[in-house]
Amino acid sequence: MMTSSDSINYKYLYLLLLISLNDFKPIICIEPLTIGAAVGVGALGYGFLKDQTYCRFYECCDDRSIPGNMLKLSSSLTYTLFGQHLVKDHVIPALVAHLRANNPSRKPLVMSFHGTPGTGKSFVADQIAQALYVEGPKSKYVHKYLGRADFSHPGRINEYKERINTEVRESIKNCPRSMFIFDEVDKMPIGVFDTLTSLVDYAANARDTDYTKAIFIFLSNTAGVHISDHLAALMKKGKRREETRLSDFEEMLRKAAYNLDGGLKKTNMIEAHVIDHYIPFLALEKAHVVQCAEVEFEKWRIHPSQDKINTVVSNAVNFDPVHGMFAISGCKTIEKKVAMLANERN
């Protein structure tokens, strides 16, 4: 049986129902938006957290994976690179200026390394990659091309141009702090870099991609002999090797790169002055090759006498017939010779 208090309760219930129905309308309207927003925020948050976690363990285009450790480079070049004072003196400041947060330059850094074989061009390029990227030269942001292997046929020049253009654009779009090392540039067909000029030049900074943070390094033997001749001439005049300066070689290198056969010949990259630094790798003398041999013996934990090291170097290295003081292949063959001797001992 229904009591009066029950009927009052029903009234209240009816009122409550009205209120909640009224309230329900906006809730019904708002709900899809609210759910959408919540899902969106959730997805963003998830993506952010996932990126944070992912980039903590895997390589990303960020400060953790690309620390740009110039102190590391400076110390590794100081202790491991022999006979190349010009490289130490100029490559590090060039990189430091380029990596500065408030770098006013509106173009990528472009350096061209020149020298005879085995003077340390690839060695230095690898050390730069090692210092800039946690993954070193194996970083997915370091792109290395070999003239002979990648671009050997003059008949396929247009294909090569297209490849360089596309790969460089895509790589920089993916990570503006990418590095490109073109080795054996002297073995590449003339004109192969022409399409690169528009990317590297000041005017070419596209709206959707930041090209200014990239680094390009060209390695070649072009003008290596000219460097040796000039160095020998300066030394004959009484200049010590360590007293030679970049200005003694720079203009000569620019002209030689433009005029001698190879990937940079007659390139508009030189005409447009987009190569910031021409770095000469001086031909190595016997004393430097001995230092390389010492390092290699050290790797095998063998400590031969100085006489023994001198003998190994004399047997392994040929000196250029013109000046008689520069090792023709620099330190290039020393690693294999020492490894062979070490294996014979074991």
Ligand SMILES: Nc1ncnc2c1ncn2[C@@H]1O[C@H](COP(=O)(O)OP(=O)(O)OP(=O)(O)O)[C@@H](O)[C@H]1O
């Ligand atoms: N100046 C140097 N100081 C110390 N080690 C060196 C030097 N030059 C060369 N080496 C040693 O010799 C090896 C071969 O040198 P590297 O490949 O850098 O020569 P390169 O100049 O690039 O020659 P190429 O023009 O033939 O490619 C290096 O890995 C390094 O161990």
